[in-house]
Structure formats: structure tokens, C-alpha cells
Amino acid sequence: MKGIRFYDAVSDLPACVYWQTLQQAFPEAKIILTARKSEDVWLKSWNEQAAAINGSKIFKIHCTFTPTGRQYAQFKRKTIQTTFDCLPTSYIISRDEQILRKTYREHNRIVQEKAPKDRLLVFNLSDGWKPLCKFLEKDIPDVSFPYSNKGSPFEDPSVAPLLFRRLDQELYFLISFLVIIVDIIIVFLFFNS
Template sequence: MYGDVDAVSDIPASACWRSLHESFPEAKIILTTRKNEEDWLQSWLAHVDAIHKSKMNFANLYFTPTGLKFLQFEKKSGELAFSSMPKSKYFDHDAEALKQAYRMHNIAVKQEIPRDKLLMFNLSDGWEPICEFLGKDVPGVPFPHSNKGAPVLDRHIAPMVFSRMNYELYCVVACLSILLSILLYLFIQVI
């Protein structure tokens, strides 16, 4: 699956790190960390909330083929990464269990990946550590922070997934409108 890929990030790859390491033992692993568990938890919950809080997203997720697939992906990824689906303030969640899953993940990666293949990296560290680890020159541009404090949905997910869901939802609404119009017309004709 990842044979022709140079790099992977985020879920589901981060949840499959063991099998990826076994398949690609020479690959370098960058474990992105946060200042503390609470910062990580707040970031995770903000990510989930950005997806689930709006009524339009609710309709997109539950009434379109792509939305239903996205929910399946989200559920499977959560099960893989956390043994259960992490929730947000819109759903029940156990903050301590999520922080423990984060902690255990980081401990396992640190224990199992050889030191020369692992970089513990905090995004606030900028280019230097990551470039040194990868044996690359430091670029002459600022380190990107496109997700810092920004809605994940607007910048990363919406262009790829939610625009398709919007189109599908418009199609569903149009088809239902036509169907209801036909039924109403037939009902009026019978009366």
C-alpha cells in the first residue's frame, strides 16, 4: 500500500506505526509531540468538534454516501488509535482515557523504535531538528503552521471531502424535492 510513498502522516498511518515500521525498517519515524497531554487533548477535541458541530456537516455526514464512508473511516481510525472512538463535547468522551492512550502511544513508539530512526518532534521546534534528522538543508522559508489555531475543517478536510459531501447533499435534496413534487401532483390529481 505504501510502496511508492515517501512519507505518511496522521491517522491512520500513525495508528499503524508498528506494522509500517516492520514493513519499512529503514524508514525514519517522526513522533510529533505536544507540550503536554492537555494540549494534545484540546487539539484533538477541537479537530473532532470542527467536523461535528455544524448542522450542515451533520447533514453531510449522515445523509450522503461520502459522509457515511467518512464516519466509518473516523470510527475505524479511532478504534485503531484509541481502542474506541474518541468523542468531543457533542458526544460522551473520557478525557483521562484519551490522555492515557496518547501517553501509551508515545511511550510505545519511544521504546520500540531504534533511537537512530526516531525523532521526537514538537512543531514549535521549527525546521532545524527535522532537517538534521532527515539529512536535509534548512529551507529559507518560515516553518509552516497552517493548522495552528485554524479550523482543521476549513483548511484541510473541507477541500478534499466536504465539498464532495455538499454536492451529494444537494443532489439528495434535489431528488427528494422532485419526488415530493411528483407525489403531491399525483395526490392532487386523485382528489
């Protein structure tokens, strides 16, 4: 757990898969289970994210040609495999509806059964600040509740800014390197003809 000792909170995959391990390591930590209005709403959101990720040509280029992209794709595949006990059915995100639904239900049930009741908040984003701030013992901010993760990370790069910035930097470096190599080859061929 030394890798997360400098953080105040973790969320989403893969943290939610290892919530019990994290809870054992940090027994005073509070657990927020984000609930959706229904399983169908969650599945729709998952499929929109998956379609955006799997359909992004630039992301496929990143994951194919940049070191960070290849590591990220491998990490995502392993995370999906661990989470859903299956291999991804598309580029890096699983789209098998039966497995997704089963895992969603099972995860929510296990968290609600096993998490300490006094340390668990089952939270619906539509409830806004009030239950969240009460649970965290914080004042309610004077700003509207943010809903920044409404689409894909490609529509809102603030979702993972460091990752996307690094992927872009590596891709720009690779393109620049290839342009220089091509220029050198052209100059070499020109002067040797």
C-alpha cells in the same frame, strides 16, 4: 501495504496507530513523533478538534445522508475504538479525558522505546524547519514553517480537501435529486386534481 505504496508519507490517525506495522513493511522509513509541549496542550488541541467535528451540523448531515459521509463516520468510529480501546463518547470523536491522556502517554512511550533510534525524530512543531529538515536530510526552505492545522478541518478545508469536496458534491446531488422528486410529485398532483 499495497494501498500505500504510492505515498511518500502518512500521518495522523489511523497511520500512527499502525506505525509498527508500517515500520516493518518499510524498514528504511523514518518515523516522526510529533510531541506537544505537554499532555495538557495535546488534550486541549484534541478537544478543540472533537468539539468542532462533533458540533458541526453540516458534518452530521454529511455523515447521515451521504454514502461517503456514512463510510467516513464508520471509519472514524472504528479508528477511535481501535486507538483508544473504547467507543466514542460523542458523535464520532472520543472525549473521555482519562482514556485520552492514558493513550497519549502510552503511545509516545512505546514509540520512543521501540522505534529504531536512528530512524526516529521526536519533533515539536514549535522547533520549526531546522530539526525536521536535518532529520529528513533536506534543505531548509525559504518560507516560514506552516501551522495550517491550528483549528478544525471545517475552519481550514485544505486539511482534507478531497473528503470535504466529495461530501459536498454528494450532498448537492442528494438535494438536487430530492428537489426533482418533489417537483415531479407536485406536477403529478396538480395534473391529477
